[in-house]
Each structure stands twice: as structure tokens, then as C-alpha cells.
Amino acid sequence: DGGITQSPKYLFRKEGQNVTLSCEQNLNHDAMYWYRQDPGQGLRLIYYSQIVNDFQKGDIAEGYSVSREKKESFPLTVTSAQKNPTAFYLCASSITRGTQPQHFGDGTRLSIL
Amino acid sequence: DAKTTQPPSMDCAEGRAANLPCNHSTISGNEYVYWYRQIHSQGPQYIIHGLKNNETNEMASLIITEDRKSSTLILPHATLRDTAVYYCIVRVGGSGYSTLTFGKGTMLLVSP
Numbered sequence: 001d002g003g004i005t006q007s008p009k010y011l012f013r014k015e016g017q018n019v020t021l022s023c024e025q026n027l028n029h030d031a032m033y034w035y036r037q038d039p040g041q042g043l044r045l046i047y048y049s050q051i052v053n054d055f056q057k058g059d060i061a062e063g064y065s066v067s068r069e070k071k072e073s074f075p076l077t078v079t080s081a082q083k084n085p086t087a088f089y090l091c092a093s094s095i096t097r098g099t100q101p102q103h104f105g106d107g108t109r110l111s112i113l
Numbered sequence: 114d115a116k117t118t119q120p121p122s123m124d125c126a127e128g129r130a131a132n133l134p135c136n137h138s139t140i141s142g143n144e145y146v147y148w149y150r151q152i153h154s155q156g157p158q159y160i161i162h163g164l165k166n167n168e169t170n171e172m173a174s175l176i177i178t179e180d181r182k183s184s185t186l187i188l189p190h191a192t193l194r195d196t197a198v199y200y201c202i203v204r205v206g207g208s209g210y211s212t213l214t215f216g217k218g219t220m221l222l223v224s225p
Contacts, residue, residue, distance in 0.1 A: 004156075042200070042215030043157070090156050101147065102213060104156030 002027045006105035023091035032074040033092040122220040131188040135201030138182045150197040
């Protein structure tokens with residue numbers, strides 16, 4: 001079955017450490033997205049990519065970085081510059097830029113030790 | 114994108130219809146109404162969307178008022194597994210980068 005796989009499901013980070021969250025999709029979608037969700041809140045867009053080797057900042061990109069070297073993969077790095085990284089991170093994809101619906105992975109929950 | 118207003122929570126008995134309202138009084142003519150739901154600790158799941166006409170699929174029905182200022186998502190026979198946060202989103206379809214602005218949604222609790 002096609003879908004989006006995020007790993008790991010739970011991740012712990014020490015202060016000052018960079019961590020990378022994995023997102024892989026086998027839906028042959030061009031567009032991919034990263035969202036952050038805080039408790040009781042909606043989703044906020046971190047980065048999005050419309051096509052391989054292209055990505056754009058979303059609303060809260062500071063302290064995060066991404067790459068899109070392959071169509072299937074869109075990893076997110078949470079850097080030490082992100083002062084409040086504890087959150088639920090969601091990866092999504094859609095067929096092309098501007099299309100709906102978006103398909104979501106099951107998320108990675110990041111916590112600070 | 115137009116803003117939406119949803120009740121923070123609703124209850125429904127198992128087997129009964131769940132009717133979730135959404136107000137979007139500032140919706141534009143080219144904006145679609147989308148519904149997603151999020152079960153605890155999982156990613157959001159697309160349910161249904163529509164522009165003007167009522168829509169139905171295997172999961173739910175979407176009723177959009179004639180003036181398009183509000184809509185209702187109907188789960189015809191709610192089960193315990195339908196307990197989730199339901200998000201109503203209004204946005205232009207097919208243009209611009211496709212991000213979704215999720216508000217706080219409606220927490221639907223289905224009870225036995």
C-alpha cells in the first residue's frame with residue numbers, strides 16, 4: 001500500500017544537539033511538507049518542497065533545515081538553534097503543488113532531555 | 114484563506130449520526146471546504162471536500178449551505194473509532210503552494 005512513513009515515532013534530543021527526522025513516501029507525489037503541532041494547537045508549516053532539489057520556507061522555518069535530493073524523501077533537521085523543539089512533527093505530501101488532499105504520515109514526537 | 118469556526122467539542126452516541134458544523138462566512142467563490150480528522154497521536158486523515166454541491170463518500174457526507182457560509186460534516190453511523198479531532202479547512206484549490214491552515218477543530222467523543 002502506498003503511504004508516508006515517518007521515523008522514528010519517538011525521538012529524544014539533548015541540549016545543543018541536531019537531530020534528523022525521516023520522511024519517505026511511495027505515492028509518487030511531487031510536493032512534500034513538514035508541519036509542527038504543539039499540544040492543543042493546529043498545524044504550522046515549517047518547510048515545503050514542490051519538486052526535487054527545491055524547497056521553500058514556511059511560517060516557522062527558523063531553527064530547521066531540509067533537503068530534497070530524492071522525490072521519495074524529505075528529511076527535516078531540527079538544529080540546536082531551535083530553542084523550543086519539543087513538539088509533534090508531521091510530514092505530508094500531495095500530487096503536485098497546489099493540489100489536495102494532502103496525505104500525512106503518523107508523526108514523530110520529539111522531546112528534549 | 115477564509116477562517117473557519119467550529120465548536121471545541123461534541124458528543125455522540127455510538128451508532129447515531131454525528132453532525133459537525135463549521136462556519137466560514139468569509140469564504141470566497143473559488144475556495145473549497147475540506148475536512149480532515151486526527152486521531153490521537155496520529156497524522157491527520159483526509160475525509161472529504163466540496164465546493165458548492167453536497168458530497169458523499171464511503172466515510173462521510175458534506176452538506177454545504179446554498180450561500181456557502183457554513184457546512185456540516187455528517188458521519189452517518191458513528192463508531193468508537195470515529196473519536197478524533199475534526200478540522201474544517203477552507204482554501205483555494207489548485208493554486209499556490211498547497212499548505213493547510215489547521216485551527217483547533219472539534220473534538221468528537223463517541224460513547225458506547
